[in-house]
Structures are given as structure tokens and as C-alpha cells.
Amino acid sequence: MHIPFISADTVRERVPMTAAVDAIEQTLRDGFDTSSAHPRSSVPLDHGSFLLMPAEIAGTAGVKVASVAPDNPAVGLPKIQGLYLLFDGTTLEPTAVMEGSSLTEIRTPALSAVGIRHLAADKALNVVLFGTGPQAYHHVHAAAAVRQISTVTVVGRREEKVTDLVARLTEDGVTATASTDRTAELRDADLVLCCTSAREPLFDGSLVNDDALVVAMGSHEPDARETDDTLLSRATTYVEDVDTALREAGDVRIAVDNGTISATDLHTLGHLVNHGPVEAGGPVFLKTVGMGWQDLAVAQVAYHAEN
Known part of the structure; x- marks a missing residue:
């Protein structure tokens, strides 16, 4: 049996961001039912854990196996590493193995971009970006x-990381600056991107203007959140899947537990893509946690680009 291995560089080469955005959106347009998606599972290990993310879409199956080793950064290794295994959906014959972190790197911001395409104002956007890591960088791109970017204001805990990201974005041709007055900048933001490991709200939700879109993707734990109840009480909220959000998305789960919103207030990306946004006042909030079907949608693009 010969099973091709697709490297991280090849995944990135074969799947430009626009192709990933289109693949995820098309999966929803084709009627994929996110409520039927297999949930992620975690397997504890002596030095960390495995995260398993299986999926099946229209004759293709796959699973991402990610290892989470908290002590790795101390020895110069990534905390999260992984592989993606792609299978024929009928025979379950393995068809490819590909580097997994590159899929996450692409599909996570691509998912956000699907929401941005349908929910952000159709103009040059003033962006406030919370976070300085790889996902923060890729979310800007x-x-x-899907939208023209006017300015990006970077907010982070460590000045040197903020400076480095501003420089990197500037080299890419993006007009980027470091935050000096978070309050004023939030009031002027058209798009707020939350790409952090924060477990408590990053800002006062009353500061977000009524026409803004807030995207939060930094956690998939029920007790961690990047946004507060004030924002959720004002916003029209979209999620990938309602049950998944209630199980994994702290931003949503905590607000529901507090009685600020209810599960019936949640709208899905599938409904958005196929029927358009609901009519409501106030800001819009998109919370994502990442689901296995998104990895599979992007993995298929990487595989079929050569086959």
C-alpha cells in the first residue's frame, strides 16, 4: 500500500486562503448538517493528551490526531503537533496522510472568514486584533x-510580541499599529478579532459599536471566554453548531448559564450561508471552537489539488 504524505509546506501551497474559505462555505451550502458531526475527544496520556477530530463528508472520511504536550515549549518543541489521515468514505481505504498543524493554521481563520464575508460591513474595515500568535497573524490575512482592510490595531500582553507582529503585518503591506488606547480603538472598530489564550474577557462589551462584528476563536473550553456577558446581551450571536457551542464554547456557555442569553438566541453559520443574516440591531458576535468537518473540507482541497 502506497499512501502519499503531504507536508505542511505542500498543504499551504495547495490551499490558498480563498480556497479554504470557499471549501468550508461550500460544505455548508451543500447541506452538511453540523449537528450530525462527530465531536472531538481527548485521550489523556502521561505527558499530555491526544485530541481526536473525526469527520465524514460526502463520500470522504478523515481524522485529525493532535498531540498536546504542555512541557514541549521548554525543550524547544511545539506544544501541539499532529497528522491528518484521509480515507475513502466507502471502502475506508487510507488515501493520504498530511501534516495536521498546517490544516488547523488554515481552516481556523478560513472559518472565521466565512462569517466575516457574510456579517462584516462591506467597506474597508478598521480592525482591532487581540493576540500576537500565529492565529492572530493568519486571521488578518x-x-x-474577503474584505478590504483599512487599519489593524494590535493588542497584546507583551510589548515585544506586539511590536513583532506589527512589523510582520507592515512588511505584508498591512497598515498596522500597536494599541495605545483600547477604549477609543474599540469604539471605532468595524471588526474585532479575538485570537488569544485568555480565560477571562478581554474588554468591556459596552465599548463595541452597534455596527461591529466580533469574532472569538481562542478557546474550546466551557469555562474559558474572551468576551463578556455585556457583549452577548447586545449582540446577535452565530456559532458553528448550537450543541457544540453549548458544550465547548465558554463565551456562549457561560452567558447561557448566567441567564444572559438562551440557546434559542444562537444562530448557525449554516443558516447564515444559506439564508442570510437575521435582522437585528446591535453588534454581531461569531464564536467558533473548530470542528472536524472543517479540517476534512480543507484536507480534501489539499488532496485533490494533486489528484
């Missing part, structure tokens, strides 16, 4: 794939 994902947003730029």
Missing part, C-alpha cells in the same frame, strides 16, 4: 481575503 483571512479577513483580507
Whole structure:
């Protein structure tokens, strides 16, 4: 049996951001039922855990196996590593193995960009970006794939990381600055991107203007959140899947537990893509946690680009 291995560089080469955005959106347009998606599972290990994310879409199956080793950064290794295994959906014959972190790197901001495409104002956007890591960087370029970006204001805990990201974005041709007055900048933001590991709200939700879109993707734990009840009480909220959000999305789960919103207030990306946004006042909030079907949608693009 010969099973091709698709490297991280090849995944990135074969799947430009626009192709990933289109693949995820098309999966929803084709009627994929996110409520039927297999949930992620975690398997504890002596030095960390495995995250398993299986999926099946229209004759293709796959699973991402990610290892989470908290002590790795101390020895110069990534905390999260992984592989994606792609199978024929009928025979379950393995068809490809590909590097997994590159899929996450692409599909996470691509998912956000699907929401941005349908929910953000159709104009050059003033962006406030919370976070300085890889996902923060890639989210700017994902947003730029579907909307024109006017300015990006970077907010982070460590000044040197903020400076480095501003410099990197500037080299890419993005007008980027470091935050000096978070309050004023939030009031002027058209798009707020939350790409952090924060477990408590990053800002006062009353500061977000009524026409803004807030995207939060930084956690998939029920007790961690990047946004507060004030924002959720004002916003029209979209999620990938209602049950998944209630199980994994702290931003949503905590607000529901507090009685600020109810499960019936949640709208799905599938409904958005196929029927358009609901009519409501106030800001819009998109919370994502990442689901296995998104990895599979992007993995198929990487595989079929050569086959």
C-alpha cells in the first residue's frame, strides 16, 4: 500500500486562503448538517493528551490526531503537533496522510472568514486584533481575503510580541499599529478579532459599536471566554453548531448559564450561508471552537489539488 504524505509546506501551497474559505462555505451550502458531526475527544496520556477530530463528508472520511504536550515549549518543541489521515468514505481505504498543524493554521481563520464575508460591513474595515500568535497573524490575512482592510490595531500582553507582529503585518503591506488606547480603538472598530489564550474577557462589551462584528476563536473550553456577558446581551450571536457551542464554547456557555442569553438566541453559520443574516440591531458576535468537518473540507482541497 502506497499512501502519499503531504507536508505542511505542500498543504499551504495547495490551499490558498480563498480556497479554504470557499471549501468550508461550500460544505455548508451543500447541506452538511453540523449537528450530525462527530465531536472531538481527548485521550489523556502521561505527558499530555491526544485530541481526536473525526469527520465524514460526502463520500470522504478523515481524522485529525493532535498531540498536546504542555512541557514541549521548554525543550524547544511545539506544544501541539499532529497528522491528518484521509480515507475513502466507502471502502475506508487510507488515501493520504498530511501534516495536521498546517490544516488547523488554515481552516481556523478560513472559518472565521466565512462569517466575516457574510456579517462584516462591506467597506474597508478598521480592525482591532487581540493576540500576537500565529492565529492572530493568519486571521488578518483571512479577513483580507474577503474584505478590504483599512487599519489593524494590535493588542497584546507583551510589548515585544506586539511590536513583532506589527512589523510582520507592515512588511505584508498591512497598515498596522500597536494599541495605545483600547477604549477609543474599540469604539471605532468595524471588526474585532479575538485570537488569544485568555480565560477571562478581554474588554468591556459596552465599548463595541452597534455596527461591529466580533469574532472569538481562542478557546474550546466551557469555562474559558474572551468576551463578556455585556457583549452577548447586545449582540446577535452565530456559532458553528448550537450543541457544540453549548458544550465547548465558554463565551456562549457561560452567558447561557448566567441567564444572559438562551440557546434559542444562537444562530448557525449554516443558516447564515444559506439564508442570510437575521435582522437585528446591535453588534454581531461569531464564536467558533473548530470542528472536524472543517479540517476534512480543507484536507480534501489539499488532496485533490494533486489528484
